Amino acid sequence: MSRRVLWVGVALLAVFATGCGADSKSSGGSSVAENAAPQQRAAQPTGAQKQQDNSGQQNQSAESVQQQERQLVRTATVDLRSDDVLRSISDIKAKAQQVGGFAGQESSTQSRGSVTVRVPSNELDGVVRSLEDYGDVTRSEVRSEDVTDQLVDVEARIATQKASVERLRVLFERAGSTAEIAQVEGELTKRQSELESLQRRSESLKGKAALATLTVQVSTTPIAPPAPERTGFGDAFVAGWNALVHVLRLVLVGVGGLLPFVLVLGVPTVAVIFWLRRRKRVTPTVEADA
Incomplete structure (x- = not known):
């Protein structure tokens, strides 16, 4: 009897242990699955995330297209020192024609000159850098205006x-x-x-956006940079005084230009008027004596 009870107890313990092991495995597997699920969900983007990513890519592509389509009017001014002014200007014009541009205004002497060329906007930076081959660049200024x-x-x-x-x-x-x-x-x-x-x-x-304007001033001596603009009471007083002197100078020039006409025409006219008035005064006197 005791043996039967013992064997029944062992069997029940074995069944109970087997059930607990299965439960633990199932619970362990479910916990692992639950732990792995968030990672998989994090690794796999949702529909909203996909739409957000797509919209972000579209915005980036739209911005890049917009940046590529910006219309910029570019101008550049360069001061160049060269021992041979005429040759440097000729080389600058040849460089402009080489990149697909053309020469515009030109004024040159043996010691000083300037030339204005039009070149494609995307070639402007390269042309400005190439000017170092034709002389010493003392000043370089490039400006851009967005006209989009x-x-x-x-x-x-x-x-x-x-x-x-x-x-x-x-x-x-x-x-x-x-x-x-x-x-x-x-x-x-x-x-x-x-x-x-x-x-x-x-x-x-x-046309202005497609072709940039480059003005090059060439001289045998370094060209002085433009004086910076100054604002203040002293500067305003000096500017006003210079303007007054300039106006007085113009007035003196005008008076000097009119003086020959006054001498040639005014003096005889005054003399004739004086003679006529004197004659008019003498005539009544003679008639009264008569």
């Missing part, structure tokens, strides 16, 4: 004006009386002129 907003505004106005012109053309075709034809034709001519003006402005802005 102006160009966008002009293009929008062009589109609106084109639509307006097209509507007026339809009205012109439908006009019946002579008065209506004359009225519509006058308004159509006016708006067509405004459209052409906007188109010329757009082409001008695009």
